[in-house]
Amino acid sequence: METFRYSVPRSVEEALHLIKEEGQAAKLLAGGTDLLVQMKEGLFRPSLVVDIGSLHQLRGIRKEEGFIWIGPLTTHHDLAHSALIQRHGLALAQGASKVGSPQIRQRGTLGGNIANASPAADTLPPLVVLEAEVQVSSLTGSRWVPVESVMEGPSQTVLRPEELITAVRFPVQEKGFRSQYEKFGSRRALSIAVASVAAGAYQEKGCVKKITIALGSVSPSIVRASQAEELLTGKALEQSLIARASTSAGQACCPLDDVRGSIWYRRQLVAALLARILQSWMNDE
């Protein structure tokens, strides 16, 4: 690893000053589970590493003003175990519980997972179906960006070098809403998703009023299965509908062909994972 300067800001403002001055050559360090590996591999050679890990005001989960607010430094472990998240955004708790290993879940943060922008990130499809937004701040102010629009491609986001994620929130949905996340990896832990599916839906008397389906690891960024969403909206869940919607979701993505799986197989997986979610909802009715 190359040498670099290292600083530990005591406030968000100080952190923003530091990254503003350093520009592109600065890197923010939260849990470090992605950044340190990337630095060791020489993918990043920052001149300054800004360690925001001690900014405790950026950590925590609370329910306020009709939203669930999550500090970006909240770890995957804390998300997975939070009663609030389990109640209002189960898919996110499930996604966080499937990140890496216990050690990585203790270090890795939600903000880091968003900013790292991996198509295989386990929290991103859940955040999309929960209609989550991130608050992005700089010295000149802050803006809210839907999670769905944050990622532009692998390791590509709309975040500018002088910006920092300062909050994540998603609306507390009305009664009848449920969400679920399913991931397929080659093994049961320490596994990068070959494909993943999150779905969030309102159901009323067995009928799907509204549904959002987000697919991970099958496109350069997280994609929605819009056609499947349309197929399902306004209908009651039953076998043939589930089969049609799942197949359609499989066709919706344009996956990568890599060591982990072929295009054909990833489409098979998307269909199988979505069917698994819908099946369990149908059985619950």
Place this chain on the structure above:
Amino acid sequence: MGQPVKRIDARSKVTGRARYVADVKIQGMLYGKMLFSPHAHAHIKGIDTSKAEGLPGVWAVITAQHIPGENQIGVVTPDQPLLAQETVRFVGDCVALVAAESASVAEKALGLIRVDYQTLPGVYTAQEALGENSPLVHQGGNLLTHLKIRKGDLKKGIGECDILLEETFHTQRQEHVYIETIGALAIPEGDGSMTILGSIQCPFYVQKGVAHVLGLPMNKVRIVQATTGGGFGGKEDVPSEICGFASLLAWKTHRPVQMILTREEDLRRSSKRHPMSVTYKMGATKGGKILCAQIEVLADVGAYATLSPVVMFRSTVHATGPYEIPHVKVDTYGAYTNNIPSGAMRGFGTPEVTFAHESMVDELAAKLNMDPIQIRLINGLRLGSQTATGQVLRESVGLEETIVKAKEACDWESKRAEDKRIGPSRRRGLGASAMFYGVSLGAKGWPLDGSAAAVQVHQDGSVSVAIGGTEMGQGAQTVVAQMAAECMGLSLDRIAILATDTSLVPDSGPTVASRTTVFSGNATLNALEQIKRSMTELASELLAVAPEKLDFRDGQVLGGGKKISFDQLVQHCYSRNINLGAEGWFVSPPCSFDEETGQGDAYYVYGYGTQIAEVEVDLDTGQVQVLRVTAAHDVGKAINPQGVSCQIEGGVVQGVGYALLENFMMVKGQIQTPDLATYTIPTSLDVPQVEPIIVEAISEKGPYGAKGLGEQPIIPTAAAVANAIHDATGIRITKLPIGPEALRRALLEERKEL
């Protein structure tokens, strides 16, 4: 002895006190790095190291031309330059070495070396390599080995069969993934000699290799094994290369040089299990008696021979599996390619053919509507059976007992009869697999098959044992200490096993082939018996009891109603200048193998085993979860039953990885799985419940009746899993690993209703 004991090295390892080579830092030490070839096959037109040499902190840059001795490190066949000189033959070939004051400076220096390559066409599969007009990896041609077995009359056998099946199987490259990567510390001594501390399996190989490369006599090269974190065959010959690199840099700089491979470097340089294509024709009578087997094995040797000639010997001898088959024809071929060298890995050419013959035996059973256990019992080797090499088995054949015990322990009959469906898209299945495995080096390695031990009884009655076999995690030190304690009638804590050091014991051959319990054990007993003779003589005099009546037990020497404590007797010995040091030696019983017919006593004794796997298959994704493996292994006398159980568990886990997950992939000679994020092994959550069953068919030649065990447990696992998948789904997969994508595809193709 024979009781489960805690390993003598457990505490130091779990507390972090054990000293691995990377933990050792000495004054003035430099760091070594190697420059890999980016090409799988290329001609080296020139190397410019001037910029790297000019970098502050760099002490030496070495290329092939600087080597003082012979630039040759091949362990069996002299086909491998230590540093590539004119040609690079795979992407792990190294063209230059750097020693610098830090690893990062050394790394930077590598980036400043300019190598001018002219790429050459390569060959990337064994089939390709043996094609007409294929590019040559070595001048002598791409066929490295061809071994044969001719037994009985194949034509006659085929004619007498009621059923004849044919199938081709494919196995993949597997990496060892020992927990500690290979590392070495070379220390140039004042007298011109070289001492090397390293993470190594076979110190005597390293001694010979380094002496050769440095142009030193062997008495000027001393190898000390540091605590070693796993080997599995991966540290058999490759450490000679890494120790060679470190010692070249130390020779050049006159400073100690440490070289610890990163995981990525280790994956790129170290040998792997052979990818093989195996074609079987196997026939049987209606009653399930197997009459003939025609087997052809084609292995991808990679760029250098390393241990392939001996690996292929094992594939040949074990090709028919643990069955008595009257008519056999086996041909095994190993071909050079521009891939990473295939070499030694736990099982050494046997898991590959076992996957094939155990799948075949199950297919025969299915076609004959016969229970898979039954067909194995009908054909399995027993006392008096003749193997494919015509060897008559005269002792220690525990196969049948392993089959019966495994079957009973897993509740075979009722589980096989159960409904396979456990949900709309989930199926369960049960599969069996049996194996045998020659202990130690056999006919092909007989000249290396002697081992030494040097023992001292100190003045206080404590005992040190230096053995030529190494401890690499397999538990060798504990079993040798147990045997020494038993022999001397002492408690285990009175015995210390020394780190393996070429200056303490004569060349004891390699620590491989499941041979250490038997060979280091017997050599130790041989040394102790000499000491006991001297001690008995004196005790007889002191106690006035005939020597043959005296016994060493419970820290005493006793007999004829009299006794003296062991420690007192030792003091008497010292006061009379009686030598209580001795060297022991043990040589393999004779073995033979006729190159033309493949007939002979290939190995002096065999281990046997049967495993039964229970799996659950997700039909939607093709994913397989191995739920339980019942593993019965005949190990002769189990010196440390707890160690035996642990070896069985570890072997099964590595076998599950081989069956389902692990695949070191190369495309056109380039590595596709360069790290442990892409080369995936089972995690603790992927591991099945393992039920080890120990069977003890005593071997008269082993110490206390022991045979070897280290490798056996990985051998049958993949086939047991494949057979269980077949039981669950009706799908026969012939290619390893059985990844979910391949299984899903097969399910869709073969079962249209899905």
